[in-house]
Amino acid sequence: MTGFALAGSGNYRPKTVRNGRPIAGANETTSAMATAAAEQALTGAGWRAADLDVLIGACSVMEQPIPGTAILVQRRLGIGASGVAAFDVNATCLSGLLALDLAVTGIAAGKWRRALIVTADMPSAAVDPADLALGPIFGDGAAALAVEAGDHRVLASRFESYGDHADLCRLDAGGTRVDPRGDHDEFLAATRFRMDGPALYRKTARLFPAFLDRLLGAAGVRADEIDLIVPHQASAPAIDHLSHVLGGDRDRIVDIFGEHGNQVATSLPHALHVAATTGRLTPGSTVLLVGSAAGITLGGILVRW
Numbered sequence: 001m002t003g004f005a006l007a008g009s010g011n012y013r014p015k016t017v018r019n020g021r022p023i024a025g026a027n028e029t030t031s032a033m034a035t036a037a038a039e040q041a042l043t044g045a046g047w048r049a050a051d052l053d054v055l056i057g058a059c060s061v062m063e064q065p066i067p068g069t070a071i072l073v074q075r076r077l078g079i080g081a082s083g084v085a086a087f088d089v090n091a092t093c094l095s096g097l098l099a100l101d102l103a104v105t106g107i108a109a110g111k112w113r114r115a116l117i118v119t120a121d122m123p124s125a126a127v128d129p130a131d132l133a134l135g136p137i138f139g140d141g142a143a144a145l146a147v148e149a150g151d152h153r154v155l156a157s158r159f160e161s162y163g164d165h166a167d168l169c170r171l172d173a174g175g176t177r178v179d180p181r182g183d184h185d186e187f188l189a190a191t192r193f194r195m196d197g198p199a200l201y202r203k204t205a206r207l208f209p210a211f212l213d214r215l216l217g218a219a220g221v222r223a224d225e226i227d228l229i230v231p232h233q234a235s236a237p238a239i240d241h242l243s244h245v246l247g248g249d250r251d252r253i254v255d256i257f258g259e260h261g262n263q264v265a266t267s268l269p270h271a272l273h274v275a276a277t278t279g280r281l282t283p284g285s286t287v288l289l290v291g292s293a294a295g296i297t298l299g300g301i302l303v304r305w
Contacts, residue, residue, distance in 0.1 A: 002108035005150020006281075007047070009273035010040025012120070012142040013260070021139035021261040023124045030063040031072035033142035034120035038073060041116065041144035049077040050084075053112035056103060057088035058095035058119045060265040060293075061126070065174065073118050091159070092169075093232050093293035095119060095265035096143070100289070101157050101301060103147045117145040121264035126171055126193040134195060137235055139261030143269035155286075155302040156219035160211055162296045168200040169294035201237060204292045209245050211298045212290070219302040224248055225286055226302075230275055232291025233257040233267035242290070254280065267291075281305050 012033045014022045024033065034057070042049060055077075057070030064072075068088035074080055091098040096119040103115035120142035127134050172178050173190035180187050216223060223246045231242055236257055243250045254271045263270060268291050275281050283305060290300035 002104050002154045003150055004104045004107055004152050004154070005148050006145060006152065006272070006276055007114075007148050007150075008041040008044025008146035009269070009276050010037040010044065010144045011266075011270050011273045012036040012040075014140050018124070018129065019136040021136065022141055024122050024140040028122075030059060030061075030120045030122055030142075031069055031076055033122075033140070034059070034069060034073050034118040034144065035076040037120070037142040037144035038077060038116060038118050041146040045146035045148075047114060047146060049079045050082060052079070052084050052114050052116050054103070054106065054115045055084060055086040056099045056115060056117045057086070058090075058099035058117055058265055058269075059088065060090065060092045060095055060121050061171065061174070062088060069120070070118065091293055091297055091299065092295065093234065093262075093264050093267065094159070094291055094297055094299040096145070096269040097232075097289055097291060097299050097301060098159065100145065100147065101159075104154055107147065107149050113148060115147045117147065117269065119143050119266045119269050121266050123193065123262070123264055126191060128192055133197065134193070137262050139263050141260060141263045141266045141270060143266045143273050145269055145272065153304040155221060155304055156215055157301040158211070158215045158218060159297065159299040160207075161298075162203075162207060165200070165203050165296045166294070168203065168296070169195045197235075200296070201235075204238070204296055204298075205241050207296065207298060208241070208292065212245060212300070215290075215300045215302065221286060221302055226288045227252060227282075227285035228275065228280055228287045229253045230268065230271050230287060230289045232293070233260065233262055233271060234292060235262060238292070
């Protein structure tokens with residue numbers, strides 16, 4: 001088992017609201033939101049930015065293809081000449097969880113002492129505001145986690161991907177797939193986020209119970225022994241399904257969807273920040289960090305806090 005400590009956490013919520021969800025202002029950028037959350041996490045940890053060994057960007061959609069968002073955040077933090085390693089990882093909605101798994105593994109291996117994970121997403125840039133099915137689901141925002149060696153013991157971590165369902169949730173433009181110099185209308189259409197919500201929910205719901213069994217089995221933990229569940233805030237039905245599969249008291253689930261919506265990669269780190277700052281992470285408790293993402297990808301980490 002590997003150990004870590006959540007030394008500090010932070011979040012950033014845009015002030016503009018649309019469909020009841022926080023929406024980034026016209027002059028706000030992904031890296032600016034991530035930096036605001038990062039500064040809060042560093043303050044909570046009592047660290048200076050220069051104390052970091054690694055800065056991991058974990059956005060579902062980067063601010064720009066090259067260079068990565070972590071590089072832009074590094075510069076905004078004033079350590080752009082430091083040589084501190086800064087790079088991005090991407091597992092769409094589970095990017096923050098994957099980054100945490102990577103950071104904890106690196107710390108356990110002695111590669112890093114202090115890691116900062118930054119997540120920020122701006123789904124409002126890609127979701128058609130006239131789409132009444134998707135628009136009310138998503139919200140913009142950022143979160144950050146400052147992680148170092150400590151007593152939180154990782155009991156098990158697991159990630160699984162099912163690429164046969166890749167077309168159910170996608171954003172086609174922004175990479176090499178769609179040439180912006182080609183048909184203008186085709187390119188603009190490809191910049192819109194597309195999701196077959198009902199099909200994605202059905203496929204994920206079928207895969208999730210067996211995935212959870214494998215994760216819990218690897219940890220040697222029963223579902224009723226989990227004290228706190230910190231999930232990706234995919235949707236209200238998704239959180240209800242998670243509650244049904246795991247059973248027990250629904251109050252053990254950290255649910256911030258109603259106020260913040262699905263903030264994509266920011267959702268799970270933001271929920272963990274809320275748990276940390278409201279006293280819900282108690283020493284000795286068994287905590288499940290879990291969620292699903294486009295791909296379809298499933299992921300979870302079980303921690304003895």
